[in-house]
Amino acid sequence: MTPSLRRIWGLMYRHLALYRRSWPRLLELAYWPTLQMCIWGFTASFFSARLGAAGAGGLATTALATLLGGVLLWEIALRSQMGVAISFLEEIWSRNLGHVFVSPLRPWELVAALIAMSALRMAAGVLPAILLAWALYAFDLFAMGPVLILFALNLMAMGWWVSLGVVSLILRHGAGAEALAWSVLFGLTPLSAVFYPVSVLPAWLQPVSLALPSTHVFEGMRAVLNQGRIDWGHLAWATGLNLLWLLAASLLFARQFRVARTKGALLSIGE
Amino acid sequence: MNAIEVAGLSKRYDATLAVDDIGFAVARGATVGLLGGNGAGKTTTIAMLLGLLIPTAGRIAVLGHDMARDRFAALARMNFSSPYIALPHRLSVAENLRIYGHLYNVRDTEGRIRELAAELDLGELLDRRAGDLSAGQKTRVALAKSLINRPEVLLLDEPTASLDPDTGDLVRTWLERYRAQSGCTILLASHNMAEVERLCGQVLMMKRGRIVDRGSPAELLTRYGRDDLEAVFLDIARDRRAA
Structure with a gap:
């Protein structure tokens, strides 16, 4: 293992050891995705049954799939974003940042470790919800086929750059900015066209919505679920926008890390 | 060869000059004490030596590595301990x-x-x-x-703070033994004058961000005409001049 990979693994080991010792933390990973799945799943089932009774069975099936697919895929973005931000906050809460930053760990290795932990946290949180959707509502997310991997990767990438922005704000403004770790991506839900097409939004808001990779993922998801086709245009937009946003967030992180080193925030950030 | 070389080092936070144009060198294998009251600039100096803090001016080299350009090579060969982290x-x-x-x-x-x-x-x-x-x-x-x-360079910020005398003595004994066996260079910030007298060959006295005096504990005792470093510390803190 190269020294870089070993340092990345060292930080991952720190978080894995923490989860091994804390069942509430493990439970929390799956709690919200599962709860969301249940609430939206039963709501969708109710409306689906009513539509079916009114003779609109096809529409009912489509509505159920769109809603459940939206819930599950959006959880991928949410959990990925929280995975990075909360893993970083764990270092602040344990007042360990000083030790971490005087080790030879490079900032990009820190980010890589946070992203790797985020992927594991996301899998541990969302997979049970996917299984539950299959067991309770006979909704199989994997039926979308291999394109699901591309949707998931794009949503994970969006979670990462949003959380890099959050971590940058925490570096700049201290632990006072930590509430953003839970709330920031929820604020983007209405703009991401998770449960409805982007055309539903007011015309002036649509360009803002289309600047988000998630909007293109959900438009693409509806194309697969409703029309059985892969919209490569939306996938290309999602990927391109993610690359741009990741670059911008990385530059912001690098700048805020330097500002934190200039202001001495790395020692006092948790206070 | 020196393990640590510091020249023209300053750190300013807005209107506050926390460290004001200090310079010193620590020879390989030496133990040097950094003494001063609260707010003297000891912790700020150590944070800059560790790369946690970017200096406003000056140059730091640790084990031959310029900390502004090549800090990770130095960090792999040094380490740090503080009861506050x-x-x-x-x-x-x-x-x-x-x-x-x-x-x-x-x-x-x-x-x-x-x-x-x-x-x-x-x-x-x-x-x-x-x-x-x-x-x-x-x-x-x-x-x-x-x-x-x-580590070849060890930075310690008040390593025996809040320890009972027995444990403090054990730690100091262990540090002496480790340095003798490994040839490690130690820079020690402390408020415990007896500890500094025992462990350090050289002492840097800091006040309001500046190094106001330096020398071996014996030299400082002679210069100030005192029997222990605590009295020297008080003389410096209260602006009483050396004898």
Whole structure:
């Protein structure tokens, strides 16, 4: 293992050891995705049954799939974003940042470790919800086929750059900015066209919505679920926008890390 | 050859000049004390030596590496301990040491942990959570963390603060032995004058961000006509001149 990979693994080991010792933390990973799945799943089932009774069975099936697919895929973005931000906050809460930053760990290795932990946290949180959707509502997310991997990767990438922005704000403004770790991506839900097409939004808001990779993922998801086709245009937009946003967030992180080193925030950030 | 070289080092926070144009060198294998009252600039100086803080002006070289351009090469060969920075308290002592073994790319981390456990009497603590330890035990664990990579330069910020005299003496004895065996360079910030007299060959006295005096403990005692460093410290703190 190269020294870089070993340092990345060292930080991952720190978080894995923490989860091994804390069942509430493990439970929390799956709690919200599962709860969301249940609430939206039963709501969708109710409306689906009513539509079916009114003779609109096809529409009912489509509505159920769109809603459940939206819930599950959006959880991928949410959990990925929280995975990075909360893993970083764990270092602040344990007042360990000083030790971490005087080790030879490079900032990009820190980010890589946070992203790797985020992927594991996301899998541990969302997979049970996917299984539950299959067991309770006979909704199989994997039926979308291999394109699901591309949707998931794009949503994970969006979670990462949003959380890099959050971590940058925490570096700049201290632990006072930590509430953003839970709330920031929820604020983007209405703009991401998770449960409805982007055309539903007011015309002036649509360009803002289309600047988000998630909007293109959900438009693409509806194309697969409703029309059985892969919209490569939306996938290309999602990927391109993610690359741009990741670059911008990385530059912001690098700048805020330097500002934190200039202001001495790395020692006092948790206070 | 010097392990640490500092020239023209300053740190300004807005209107406050925390460190004001200081310069010093620490020879390889030496133990140097950084003394001064609260707000004298000791912690700021150590933070700059560790790369945690970017200086406003000046140059720092550790083990020949310029800390502004090549700090990671130096950080791999140095380490730091402070009672004011914690280790993750929900993890066991062994897990904590293992993490830093990985971060410092230590060969045979498990063997090194066993070695440190034997030397610092940590054997029975390895499986206990770091947060459940007493202050003395935490200090020994922090010291073990700071030695995990067999550092060539060790920076210690008040290593025996809040320890009872017995544990403090054990730590000081261990530091003396480690330096003698390894040839490690130690820079020690402390408020404990007896500790500095015992461990340090040279002392840098800081006040309001400047190094106001320096020399061996014996030289300082002679210069100020005092019997112990505490009296010298008070003379400097209260602007009483050297004899």
